[in-house]
Amino acid sequence: xxxxxxxxxxxxxxxxxxxxxxxxxxxxxxxxxxxxxxxxxxxxxxxxxxxxxxxxxxxxxxxxxxxxxxxxxxxxxxxxxxxxxxxxxxxxxxxxxxxxxxxxxxxxxxxxxxxx
Numbered sequence: 001x002x003x004x005x006x007x008x009x010x011x012x013x014x015x016x017x018x019x020x021x022x023x024x025x026x027x028x029x030x031x032x033x034x035x036x037x038x039x040x041x042x043x044x045x046x047x048x049x050x051x052x053x054x055x056x057x058x059x060x061x062x063x064x065x066x067x068x069x070x071x072x073x074x075x076x077x078x079x080x081x082x083x084x085x086x087x088x089x090x091x092x093x094x095x096x097x098x099x100x101x102x103x104x105x106x107x108x109x110x111x112x113x114x115x116x
Contacts, residue, residue, distance in 0.1 A: 014039065020056075024064060031056055035085070035105055038063075045090050047097070049104055051083035059083075 014030045014037060015021060022029035030037040036059065038048040048068070053059035062082060070078050088100050
């Protein structure tokens, strides 16, 4: 339960930074200044990171018609077309997840939150 509350707090941080927030099925799509983050807010799922698309409508159109497996396996060059940067698996430590996310996005990490 505590990890779920911390994840909610982290998702609130993403909401504050998002230019727009989209809801697609059970996923949140955060349109940030430098990237697009797709989050399924459940333990065991992954956060998908994409570079900032030139046209968000075109990105959403393609993303909505494919599966995560298609993206991971780069079927039909989808990962490249969508600007797929990678994924972060949700673990038991939301602070670790946030630190890894910031590093992937080129932001400085707050090592005071690190559990390493």
